[in-house]
Amino acid sequence: xxxxLVKSEILQEVFRAGMPAPLPASxxxxxxxxxxxxxxxxxxxxxxxAESATTVKSSLPKVFNPLLRxxxxxxxxxxxxxxxxxxGLAEALSAADRLESGLDILHRAASAAGISPxxxxxxxxxxxxxxxxxxxxxxxxxxxRQTTRLPTGATVLVCGCAxxxxxxxxxxxxxxxxxxxxxxxADAHPNFSFLEADPAxxxxxxxxxxxxxxxxxxxxxxxxxxxEGHPTTADLAAMQHWRRVTKPGGALIITLPxxxxxxxxxxxxxxxxxxxxxxxxLKMEIGEYAQCSDQSAWSCPVSEAQASAATVNAxxxxxxxxxxxxxV
Amino acid sequence: MARFLxxxxxxxxxxxxGNDIRHLQKILLEDGHEVKLAARTNETANAxxxxxxxxxxxxxxxxxxxxxxxxxxxxxxxLFLEHRGPRVLRYHNIxxxxxxxxxxxxxxxxxxxxxxxxxxxxAAKPEAVWADSPYNAxxxxxxxxxxxxxxxxxxxxxxxxxxxVAPDATLxxxxxxxxxxxxxxxxxxxxxxxxxxxxxxxxxxxxxxIMPRLIIVGRTLKQFAAYTDSLVELAKKLQVQDDVCFHxxxxxxxxxxxxEKSHLFAxxxxxxxFCVPLVEAMSFGVPIVALAAAAxxxxxxxxxxxxxHTDARxxxxxxxxILRDDAxxxxxxxxxxxxxxxxxxxxxxSAAYRGAIKQLLDLPSKVN
Numbered sequence: 227x228x229x230x231l232v233k234s235e236i237l238q239e240v241f242r243a244g245m246p247a248p249l250p251a252s253x254x255x256x257x258x259x260x261x262x263x264x265x266x267x268x269x270x271x272x273x274x275x276a277e278s279a280t281t282v283k284s285s286l287p288k289v290f291n292p293l294l295r296x297x298x299x300x301x302x303x304x305x306x307x308x309x310x311x312x313x314g315l316a317e318a319l320s321a322a323d324r325l326e327s328g329l330d331i332l333h334r335a336a337s338a339a340g341i342s343p344x345x346x347x348x349x350x351x352x353x354x355x356x357x358x359x360x361x362x363x364x365x366x367x368x369x370x371r372q373t374t375r376l377p378t379g380a381t382v383l384v385c386g387c388a389x390x391x392x393x394x395x396x397x398x399x400x401x402x403x404x405x406x407x408x409x410x411x412a413d414a415h416p417n418f419s420f421l422e423a424d425p426a427x428x429x430x431x432x433x434x435x436x437x438x439x440x441x442x443x444x445x446x447x448x449x450x451x452x453x454e455g456h457p458t459t460a461d462l463a464a465m466q467h468w469r470r471v472t473k474p475g476g477a478l479i480i481t482l483p484x485x486x487x488x489x490x491x492x493x494x495x496x497x498x499x500x501x502x503x504x505x506x507x508l509k510m511e512i513g514e515y516a517q518c519s520d521q522s523a524w525s526c527p528v529s530e531a532q533a534s535a536a537t538v539n540a541x542x543x544x545x546x547x548x549x550x551x552x553x554v
Numbered sequence: 555m556a557r558f559l560x561x562x563x564x565x566x567x568x569x570x571x572g573n574d575i576r577h578l579q580k581i582l583l584e585d586g587h588e589v590k591l592a593a594r595t596n597e598t599a600n601a602x603x604x605x606x607x608x609x610x611x612x613x614x615x616x617x618x619x620x621x622x623x624x625x626x627x628x629x630x631x632x633l634f635l636e637h638r639g640p641r642v643l644r645y646h647n648i649x650x651x652x653x654x655x656x657x658x659x660x661x662x663x664x665x666x667x668x669x670x671x672x673x674x675x676x677a678a679k680p681e682a683v684w685a686d687s688p689y690n691a692x693x694x695x696x697x698x699x700x701x702x703x704x705x706x707x708x709x710x711x712x713x714x715x716x717x718x719v720a721p722d723a724t725l726x727x728x729x730x731x732x733x734x735x736x737x738x739x740x741x742x743x744x745x746x747x748x749x750x751x752x753x754x755x756x757x758x759x760x761x762x763x764i765m766p767r768l769i770i771v772g773r774t775l776k777q778f779a780a781y782t783d784s785l786v787e788l789a790k791k792l793q794v795q796d797d798v799c800f801h802x803x804x805x806x807x808x809x810x811x812x813x814e815k816s817h818l819f820a821x822x823x824x825x826x827x828f829c830v831p832l833v834e835a836m837s838f839g840v841p842i843v844a845l846a847a848a849a850x851x852x853x854x855x856x857x858x859x860x861x862x863h864t865d866a867r868x869x870x871x872x873x874x875x876i877l878r879d880d881a882x883x884x885x886x887x888x889x890x891x892x893x894x895x896x897x898x899x900x901x902x903x904s905a906a907y908r909g910a911i912k913q914l915l916d917l918p919s920k921v922n
Contacts, residue, residue, distance in 0.1 A: 227885045229859060232875070240871045423863040 234431035361547050364516040364526045365441050365481040366392060372479050372512070372551045373401065373437075380436035383471065385425035385443045387411055392439070393418050404435065426464035430471045437477040438468040444482045444504070445494030455487045455497030457504050465504055472554045478508065484515060485536030485546030495544050498534065508552035516547040556915060557588040559613060561606060561630050562622040566597035570709050570830045571624050571646050577710030578620070578644075581904050582911070590617075594627060606630060615639040618914065620684075622646060623675065624827075626667035634675055641680040642914065646709065647690050647827025647849070648672065653745035658777035673697060682914050686828040689849035705910040708853075710903050711830050712806075713837045721811035729815040734766040734877045737816035737840065739809070739831035740823065742772040742802070744781050749788055750822035750845075750864050756792030757870035764874050768794075769812055771801045813838040817883070818876050821845065822864060829853050836894040841886035843872050857893040858886055 369392065376382070379400055387393050387405030397403045397417035404419050405411055406428050411420045423429050425443060444461045457465075468478055482504075483495040496504070501513075515533035516526035526549070536546025560579060566572040575591070576598075582589045596603040606629050613619065615638035621630050624646040634641055648668040655662035676683070676697055683704045685691035691704050729735050736755075740746045748770050755768045774782045782802075789795040804812065813819075819835035822845045832853050835842050842858030844850050851860055859872055876883050896902075 227882065229856065232882060233859060233861075233872075236871045236875055237868065239875075240865075240867045421863075422865050427862075429862065 233429070234434075237429060238431055238434065360543065361442065361481070361483075361516070361518070361524070364524045364547060365549070368514070368516075368526060368549050369439055369441060369479055369481065370395065372477075373399070373439075375511075375551065376401070376437050376477060381434070383428060383430070383435045383438045383468075385428070385438065385440040385468070387413075387420070387425075390441075392441070404430075426460065427467050428471055432470055433473040433476075434471050435476065436473055437479060438472055439479045440464075440468065441481050442483070444480065445496065455495065455500045457496065457500055458494060461494065461504065469508070469554055474554055476554050478550070478552045478554065480550045480552070482548050482550075483544035483546065484533050484548035485517075485544060486534075486538075488538045488544075493544060495538070495546070496548065498530065501548055501550070505550060505552050508554060510550060510552045512549075512551040514549045516549065518545040555586050555588065557590075557617045558582055558620060559590050559592060559609070559617045560620045560622065561609070561633060562591075562593045563625050563627045563630070564595045564597060565591060565593045565600065565603050570711070570828070571622055572598070573712050573830075574644075574646075574709040575622055577900070577903070578907060581907055585908070585911075592633075594629070606633070609633055611636065613637050613639065618642065620644055621675070623668070623672060624648060626664045626671055628667075628671070631671045631674055634680075635678050640682075640914065640917070641678065642682045642684060643672075643675050643680045644684045645672070645690050645694060645827075646686055647693070647825075649743075649745050649825050653824055654743070657744050657781050658775075661775075661777050681917055682910065684910055687849040688852040690827050705906070705913070707906040707910055708833075708898055708903050709828055709830060710900065710907075711833060711898075713834055714900055716806055716810050716813075716834065717837070719806045719810055721814055722805065722807040723811075725808050726811040726815055729767070729769070729812065734764070734818070735769055735812075735816045736766050736818045736820055736873060737769045737771065737812055737835070738820050738822075739771045739812075739834065740821065740829075742770065742774045742782050742785070742800075743778050745825045746772075746821070746823040747845075747864075748772075748822070749785055750866065750869065751820050752785060752788050752792065752794065752798055753866035754820075754869035754873060755789075755794045755797055757866050758874060759792065759794050759797065761870070761874075764877055765797060766817070766873065766877060768798045769801065769816065770798065771804055771809065771812060774802050809834075813840060816840050818843065818873060820869070820873070821850065822869070823847065823850065826850050826853075832858075833894060833898045836890035836898070839887040839891050841876050841883045842890060843869065843876065855893050855897075857889040 373382070373396060379402060381402045381404065382396055384390065384392055384396070384403055384405045386407055388407035388409040388411040390405075393403055393405045393411070393413045394415055397415040400417065402417055403415075404421060405413065406421045406423055406425045408422065408424055410422065413420065421428070421430075425440070444457070444464065465478075472478060482501075483493055484497070484501070485495050487495045487497065494500075514527040515530055516524055517528045517533050517536050518524045518539070526547070533546040533548065536544065538544055560575055562571060562575055564572070565575055567576075579589050579591060590604060591600070591602065592604045592606045592609045594606045606627075610629060610633055613633065613636075617637070618640045619634065619637045620642040621634050622644040623630070625648060634643075649665050651662035651665040651669070654665060676694070676699055681703065683694055683699050684707050685694055685704060686707070686709050688706055691706050694704055695701060736751070738748055738751055740748075742748060751768055751770070755766070758764060758766065770785070785798075786795070786800070789798040801808070801812070813834060816835075816838075817840070819831070819840040820843045821829065821832065823829070824845070825848045828849050832842060832844065832850065836857060842854060844854055844858055844860050845864060846860040846862045854860060859876070861868055861872070876886065
């Protein structure tokens with residue numbers, strides 16, 4: 227008996243039946259009797275106990291990694307706070323901006339950690355504006371435009387869905403949306419189901435969805451910035467998983483950083499050869515590029531040559547994008 | 555004949571480390587060696603267990619010191635470092651403190667110290683390191699232990715005795731009432747996460763298609779009383795308080811009755827160094843569902859269904875599938891028995907111990 231097949235059948239049963247979770251997402255998998263709102267306080271206490279910013283930076287992974295491994299215990303605001311110490315406040319704001327309390331939590335964490343003594347309330351709006359003109363300003367509308375190429379009511383897997391408006395947008399447009407993330411996702415819609423699991427290795431049956439959407443999911447694993455424009459093993463493995471779960475003729479809709487690899491970026495930035503390696507056994511129907519100017523203005527489409535020259539901004543964020551629609 | 559000093563925090567009956575120590579002592583004695591036990595506390599009737607503090611400064615280099623590490627124990631570290639003879643670290647793993655801190659800062663600190671002590675013990679370059687599981691071995695090798703001195707020896711258990719003791723008639727009758735039973739066994743502590751199983755039972759209740767009984771067996775610790783209380787509260791919150799049975803301490807006869815009357819064994823623990831209850835379930839032919847975390851996958855192999863995540867809906871659906879699908883349940887039962895026979899019988903574990911001891915005694919320096 228093939229136990230993997232049995233597991234696939236079990237997953238199909240769960241997600242086709244739209245089985246309800248026993249508790250609200252915010253409470254699920256927390257040790258019972260314990261409010262999730264106390265977790266930020268625990269994190270802040272850990273941060274305050276560190277002696278200096280340097281110590282905090284080195285201790286943050288120790289404090290957060292175990293929690294990140296238990297992602298379902300940590301809400302997005304905590305992760306944003308964690309990144310404040312490691313990857314820069316602007317990046318954290320990008321995530322925290324989606325939360326009402328995100329900025330406040332971020333400020334408190336950063337202040338406790340002594341990482342950004344100059345950050346004040348007055349910095350918030352400008353940083354938030356910067357976050358709003360991140361690559362997402364191109365990626366989300368581009369992806370929604372591509373979904374018009376999918377059949378009505380198609381089953382769409384949204385990788386890294388937590389905190390994304392795309393879940394409800396696509397669900398509202400009639401797609402059967404299955405979101406997958408290691409972080410809890412509280413979105414609710416009759417057409418939306420959520421699976422708490424690794425988006426890079428969805429535990430789904432073969433050929434079970436019509437499309438996979440992965441917005442800026444690639445390039446986040448391992449020491450991507452050392453890969454010099456080429457995909458890492460983790461990126462290739464993720465692509466293999468996404469191909470596997472997509473029905474023949476189905477689509478992969480993927481956006482990823484593109485341009486000049488930079489040691490300033492904690493993310494992998496792909497080049498043309500890297501893209502070729504990622505999509506070599508797929509039928510690429512649309513490949514477009516976007517680029518951000520010095521004035522934080524994004525443009526799409528631009529030529530491959532223009533996007534190839536894109537570098538990173540002062541915060542180390544990639545200023546070029548590749549946007550791909552490929553068929554399995 | 556060699557002389558061994560076995561050191562541990564506590565020698566007790568009924569826990570994995572205690573059972574492992576007593577079995578090691580038994581086979582060393584059977585092979586004609588001299589064995590002395592030293593521990594901080596002794597919960598057995600064995601009056602020959604020496605207080606650990608009394609050993610400090612009194613070992614001689616002809617003794618082989620075997621330290622069973624499972625928690626912080628500074629006097630054992632001191633003994634290990636001062637001992638001039640051969641030293642073996644028997645590593646049972648230590649719970650990552652962050653999994654416990656929410657409920658007991660005291661125990662979390664102890665675990666953190668224990669993990670620091672592991673590094674100190676390894677830095678002393680012991681002649682051998684014996685790991686319970688591939689997971690433990692990987693952790694040790696990640697700390698710089700050479701694979702040549704690192705042996706994997708599953709912890710000894712008392713499953714043979716469990717199969718020989720008479721099953722408790724009362725529990726057998728109570729749980730043999732025709733209802734399906736899901737069993738979980740292990741100390742009731744936050745890192746073992748039995749609350750996830752209660753959540754899954756909650757999903758089944760909401761669906762109303764099949765309603766098994768969840769039997770939670772394990773000792774409690776006063777430091778985690780709040781967690782234990784919250785399990786009861788969760789069951790009430792999900793309206794499954796009548797479907798979840800707690801046994802905070804069972805006799806061998808009661809445990810046998812529960813294994814024999816169970817249709818499924820489940821464990822959703824975040825951290826296990828080996829997980830002896832999995833082996834017990836395999837030996838009784840109980841189908842297993844487990845969270846693929848820490849050492850669990852290595853112990854279970856392909857003898858059960860594992861999930862990498864804790865989605866209560868998926869676990870509930872898995873329970874329902876196994877409880878309804880006789881062919882699947884039989885397949886898992888056969889796989890479990892086979893894995894037990896091939897890897898974890900007392901004979902297999904004794905042989906692994908004897909192989910490691912022989913290699914230790916064959917070492918040219920220090921030992922002879």
